[in-house]
Every structure is written in C-alpha cells, then in structure tokens.
Amino acid sequence: MAQALNIFISTSHSPKPLISYRSPPFSPSISRFSFIKIHKKTSLFIKASASDPNPAILTSDNGAGSAALQDPAPSPTVSDSSSIEVDAVTEAELKENGFRSTRRTKLICTIGPATCKPEQLEALAVGGMNVARINMCHGTREWHREVIQRVRKLNEEKGYAVAIMMDTEGSEIHMGDLGGASSAKAEDGEIWTFSVRAFDSGLPEHTINVNYDGFAEDVKVGDELLVDGGMVRFEVIEKIGPDVKCRCTDPGLLLPRANLTFWRDGSLVRERNAMLPTISSKDWLDIDFGIAEGVEFIAISFVKSAEVIKHLKSYIQARARDSDISVVAKIESIDSLKNLEEIIQASDGAMVARGDLGAQIPLEQVPSEQQKIVQVCRQLNKPVIVASQLLESMIEYPTPTRAEVADVSEAVRQRADALMLSGESAMGQFPDKALTVLRSVSLRIEKWWREEKRHEAMKLPGIASSYADRISEEICNSAAKMANNLEVDAIFVYTKTGHMASLLSRCRPDCPIFAFTTTTSVRRRLNLQWGLIPFRLSFSDDMENNLNKTFALLKARGMIKSGDLVIAVSDMLQSIQVMNVP
Numbered sequence: 001m002a003q004a005l006n007i008f009i010s011t012s013h014s015p016k017p018l019i020s021y022r023s024p025p026f027s028p029s030i031s032r033f034s035f036i037k038i039h040k041k042t043s044l045f046i047k048a049s050a051s052d053p054n055p056a057i058l059t060s061d062n063g064a065g066s067a068a069l070q071d072p073a074p075s076p077t078v079s080d081s082s083s084i085e086v087d088a089v090t091e092a093e094l095k096e097n098g099f100r101s102t103r104r105t106k107l108i109c110t111i112g113p114a115t116c117k118p119e120q121l122e123a124l125a126v127g128g129m130n131v132a133r134i135n136m137c138h139g140t141r142e143w144h145r146e147v148i149q150r151v152r153k154l155n156e157e158k159g160y161a162v163a164i165m166m167d168t169e170g171s172e173i174h175m176g177d178l179g180g181a182s183s184a185k186a187e188d189g190e191i192w193t194f195s196v197r198a199f200d201s202g203l204p205e206h207t208i209n210v211n212y213d214g215f216a217e218d219v220k221v222g223d224e225l226l227v228d229g230g231m232v233r234f235e236v237i238e239k240i241g242p243d244v245k246c247r248c249t250d251p252g253l254l255l256p257r258a259n260l261t262f263w264r265d266g267s268l269v270r271e272r273n274a275m276l277p278t279i280s281s282k283d284w285l286d287i288d289f290g291i292a293e294g295v296e297f298i299a300i301s302f303v304k305s306a307e308v309i310k311h312l313k314s315y316i317q318a319r320a321r322d323s324d325i326s327v328v329a330k331i332e333s334i335d336s337l338k339n340l341e342e343i344i345q346a347s348d349g350a351m352v353a354r355g356d357l358g359a360q361i362p363l364e365q366v367p368s369e370q371q372k373i374v375q376v377c378r379q380l381n382k383p384v385i386v387a388s389q390l391l392e393s394m395i396e397y398p399t400p401t402r403a404e405v406a407d408v409s410e411a412v413r414q415r416a417d418a419l420m421l422s423g424e425s426a427m428g429q430f431p432d433k434a435l436t437v438l439r440s441v442s443l444r445i446e447k448w449w450r451e452e453k454r455h456e457a458m459k460l461p462g463i464a465s466s467y468a469d470r471i472s473e474e475i476c477n478s479a480a481k482m483a484n485n486l487e488v489d490a491i492f493v494y495t496k497t498g499h500m501a502s503l504l505s506r507c508r509p510d511c512p513i514f515a516f517t518t519t520t521s522v523r524r525r526l527n528l529q530w531g532l533i534p535f536r537l538s539f540s541d542d543m544e545n546n547l548n549k550t551f552a553l554l555k556a557r558g559m560i561k562s563g564d565l566v567i568a569v570s571d572m573l574q575s576i577q578v579m580n581v582p
C-alpha cells in the first residue's frame with residue numbers, strides 16, 4: 001500500500017499544524033519518513049534541558065569570526081576562555097546587527113610569505129578568512145606543511161573553522177623560479193633567452209628557464225610569447241638548440257613561475273603541450289601530501305576533461321576511504337570551457353581562475369565566461385570561487401581602485417560562493433586591508449541586494465538522482481522560499497553529510513543558514529558555501545531534542561534570542577518546521 005509523506009508546519013505558539021504538505025504516493029522503501037509532530041517549544045525546552053545529561057559541543061564560524069561553545073553555561077576552563085575570546089567576533093556581529101547582516105559570501109586567502117606566520121594567519125582568520133589556499137607552484141613541502149599545521153592549531157586553540165585548499169601546479173608551460181629573485185624587470189627591446197636547459201651554477205643574466213621540454217621544438221621564429229597572458233610580451237627571434245632568443249616588445253615585471261603561452265597569427269598555439277597530463281607526476285606527489293595532511297579541498301589546475309576529475313576522485317577514495325576531500329576544478333583553459341558542464345558535474349566545486357583563463361581567451365571574453373561558470377555551478381549545486389586580480393593593485397597600495405571594487409561587487413552580485421585573494425594576500429603589502437575590502441564590499445552589496453529585493457529568478461533544475469534526494473531538494477527549495485516570504489531570521493539545518501545545507505545554500509535565501517553537522521571536517525567543508533554558518537554539534541535523531549539543545553546553547557551565547565523566527569529542516573527526519581525561539 002502506498003504511503004504518504006506529511007510535512008507539518010507549525011509555530012511554537014500553536015500546537016496544531018498550520019500547513020500540511022502531502023507528497024505524492026511513494027514506495028514503502030522510504031516509509032521511514034513519518035509524521036512530524038510539533039509541540040509547544042517552551043514546555044519542551046524545559047523538559048529537554050533538564051533531562052539532557054550530555055551538553056553538546058557546539059562550535060561555529062560565521063565568517064567574521066567564530067565561536068567554541070562547550071556548555072550552555074560555560075565554565076571558566078582554559079580552553080573555554082580562549083574560545084570565548086574569538087567567539088566575541090561572532091557574538092558581537094550577531095548581537096549588534098542580527099542574523100541578517102552576517103556575510104554570505106565566503107573569502108579565501110592564498111597564503112604566502114606575507115601571511116604565513118601564526119599571528120598573520122590569525123589576523124586573516126579574525127578578518128574573515130574562511131579558507132586558506134596553498135599554491136603548490138610555490139614554496140617547499142616543509143613550508144606548506146608548516147602553514148597547514150599553523151592553521152590547524154589556530155582552529156583547535158581558538159575555535160575557528162578555517163579550511164585548507166591545496167592548489168596543484170599543473171603541467172602547463174611556465175617559467176622557472178628566477179634563481180631565487182622575487183621578480184625581474186624586462187625592458188623594451190631587450191633580448192632574453194628562454195631555455196629548457198638546467199643551469200647548475202645559477203641563471204645567466206636575462207635568462208629564463210622553461211618547464212616544458214618540448215618548448216624549443218614547438219615554438220617558431222616570429223611567434224609571440226606572452227607572460228601571464230600579456231603582462232610582458234616577447235617576440236621569438238632565433239632558436240639555438242634548447243635556447244630560444246626573444247626580444248621584449250611589451251616591457252614589464254616577470255614573476256617567478258609565471259605562466260607562458262605562445263601565439264602564432266593571433267591564435268594560441270596548443271601543440272604537444274595540449275597533450276601534457278593535467279596532473280603531472282609532481283602533482284600526484286603533492287596530492288598524496290594533501291591527502292596525508294587531510295586538506296579539505298584539492299584544486300586541480302588546467303582541468304581539460306571530466307575524466308581527470310573522476311580519476312582523481314577514485315584515487316582519493318582508494319587512498320583515504322573515510323576522507324571527504326572535495327575536488328575543485330579550476331576553469332582556466334580553453335578545453336575546460338569546452339567541457340564545462342561535464343567537468344563541473346564531476347567535481348565538488350569549481351574556480352573561475354581568471355589569471356590563466358585570461359591568458360588563453362581574449363580578456364573581454366572573461367566576464368561573460370565568469371557569469372556562465374557561476375550560473376552552471378549554482379544550477380548543478382557546486383560551490384564556485386571567483387579568483388585572480390580582484391584587488392591586484394592592493395599588492396602595492398592600501399586602497400583598491402574603483403574598478404576593482406566594481407569587479408568584486410559584480411562577483412558578489414552574481415552570488416558566487418567565494419572570492420579569492422592571490423598575490424594580494426600571498427605576497428602583497430596589505431593582506432589584511434585587502435581582506436577587509438572583500439568583506440566590506442560583500443556585506444554592502446549583499447545588503448543592498450536584500451533591501452532592493454533583487455532576487456534574480458534563476459531557474460534551478462532538479463538535480464536529485466533518487467526519490468529520497470528529490471524530497472530533500474523539494475524541502476530545501478520550499479524552506480528557502482518560505483524563509484523569504486515569512487521573513488524569518490534564520491534557517492537551521494541539521495545535516496550529517498552537509499548535503500541539505502548545500503541545497504539550501506543553492507537557493508540563496510535572504511536569511512543566513514545555520515548548518516549543524518556532527519563532524520569537524522564537514523563543518524570546515526561547508527565553510528566554502530554561500531550563506532552557511534557551519535556549526536559542529538553532536539545531535540541525535542530526536543529533532544525536538546536537537547532543537548532545544550541548539551536553542552539553549554545559542555541563547556546562552558547571545559547568538560539568538562527569544563522570539564527570533566526560525567525555520568528548521570533536517571536530513572534525518574525530512575521536515576520543515578517554523579517556530580519562534582522560546
């Protein structure tokens with residue numbers, strides 16, 4: 001006999017359901033979904049807190065700061081007081097401005113020489129860094145390990161949830177490391193040698209190493225050589241064995257390991273370099289390192305097809321069975337644009353890597369590709385990062401240009417999940433100021449967007465692969481819509497895998513989403529997604545109990561107050577509940 005799923009929606013003041021949804025009949029295999037009774041919260045609250053012998057461990061990170069809560073009434077232990085200190089940022093933000101003003105757009109900082117010390121990392125965490133990115137193009141393994149350990153320590157000791165993203169080098173053509181110099185200036189008309197030779201006793205003057213063995217064979221006299229997509233240009237004038245002599249035609253600053261492309265008759269030349277593996281042998285070693293260190297995200301450079309992502313995902317599965325490392329596809333080549341949907345579908349997220357992308361396609365094409373990638377990711381429910389040159393001038397100057405602010409605003413307006421700093425935080429002079437600009441522009445644009453009620457009508461196609469998933473999806477879509485219509489203060493989602501939290505985030509509702517999850521790694525992973533304030537909380541299958549526990553913990557911290565209107569959904573008991581905090 002067919003069964004029915006009933007979702008009752010009720011408020012704390014009315015024990016009777018206000019609305020009842022009846023889903024179409026479905027098979028007995030999902031009969032575990034049952035009636036959800038809504039009780040009077042106030043009476044339940046007292047009962048549950050009195051009968052709960054195990055106060056939950058609850059930690060949060062809302063972006064601007066974070067909290068580590070041990071008990072509804074924290075005892076003054078050492079770890080407690082240190083957690084409470086950092087927690088002050090979250091608490092202050094919530095108390096001062098309420099839920100609605102919390103930042104929805106997530107922020108990623110590339111860590112480099114300017115930001116690798118513990119106090120510098122902490123300043124970034126306080127400033128709102130959600131994810132720390134390490135770029136395997138630069139620095140030694142030991143350096144990266146040290147950074148990861150420092151971030152972990154910060155998380156443990158101060159209650160942050162900063163996730164780690166490791167970014168592979170990839171095997172596109174790039175220059176060597178300039179013999180240790182931080183940069184080199186190429187002047188107009190100068191002759192430089194690009195060579196695939198190894199120089200044991202230091203680089204000769206005006207010489208650049210190239211990492212791709214086939215370079216000297218593939219390049220032709222008359223070709224144009226572009227460094228970083230045109231920051232510096234050369235013309236190939238002569239080939240002598242492994243050395244390629246070039247004349248500088250557009251002067252500029254050469255940076256270590258800068259990307260190289262060569263162009264013939266106005267088109268990008270993709271000869272054998274197009275056949276290079278996306279994941280080089282060095283990348284595989286770096287990936288092993290990332291798995292061993294338990295990074296949350298691995299970003300793959302120069303992805304060409306979905307196959308490489310699938311391969312990597314099964315590799316990770318085999319190596320680290322219980323790990324939930326997310327694989328982020330970097331969209332930065334012509335091939336990745338050609339196979340965009342398949343690649344994103346296969347990945348756990350994507351990055352609009354505008355630096356290299358702008359070296360492979362005309363610059364004026366980058367903004368529309370960005371818009372498209374952001375849209376496809378949202379439709380397929382994958383987090384998307386907009387990266388590179390957001391605040392490039394802040395590498396040297398303490399204030400951004402108007403154009404940069406407009407660019408950041410546009411990415412926020414497109415509702416990308418995350419914005420990323422590269423050189424601005426890795427080696428710039430004003431990493432904290434750059435992060436502050438990202439934070440304040442995000443907050444401002446998000447507020448303006450809500451005030452103007454500019455919800456774009458993005459059609460979100462169904463993505464569920466099973467009937468149970470479809471229920472989750474419908475619940476999240478409905479809950480987000482209800483949250484907007486009822487102008488609730490927050491959505492609470494109780495989710496073990498984080499899936500329901502991401503489905504809610506995909507809807508980009510007006511209110512923040514408090515995502516409660518049982519594991520630290522899921523909590524950190526959720527920190528990349530738009531609008532989610534991830535908490536770790538040990539919860540049970542008893543939703544009433546969970547809610548009361550959560551209310552008690554959050555109220556004790558002053559993060560919510562009586563009367564706040566909340567919608568709660570959970571993936572254990574598929575339900576939507578609307579209630580006022582007792």
Ligand SMILES: Nc1ncnc2c1ncn2[C@@H]1O[C@H](COP(=O)(O)OP(=O)(O)OP(=O)(O)O)[C@@H](O)[C@H]1O
Nearest residue numbers: 110111112113135137138139255355422423426427
């Ligand atoms: N670990 C590091 N050690 C030294 N310098 C670094 C490090 N990470 C980044 N940088 C510096 O910051 C700059 C910008 O960093 P970013 O990660 O954007 O790298 P990129 O070289 O532009 O390449 P990609 O295309 O991989 O992003 C680099 O060019 C480099 O000079």
Ligand SMILES: CC(=O)C(=O)O
Nearest residue numbers: 353354355356387388
């Ligand atoms: C981030 C990156 O790899 C790029 O923009 O090229």
Ligand SMILES: [K+]
Nearest residue numbers: 167168169301
């Ligand atoms: K990289």
Ligand SMILES: [Mg+2]
Nearest residue numbers: 332353355356
């Ligand atoms: Mg790149």
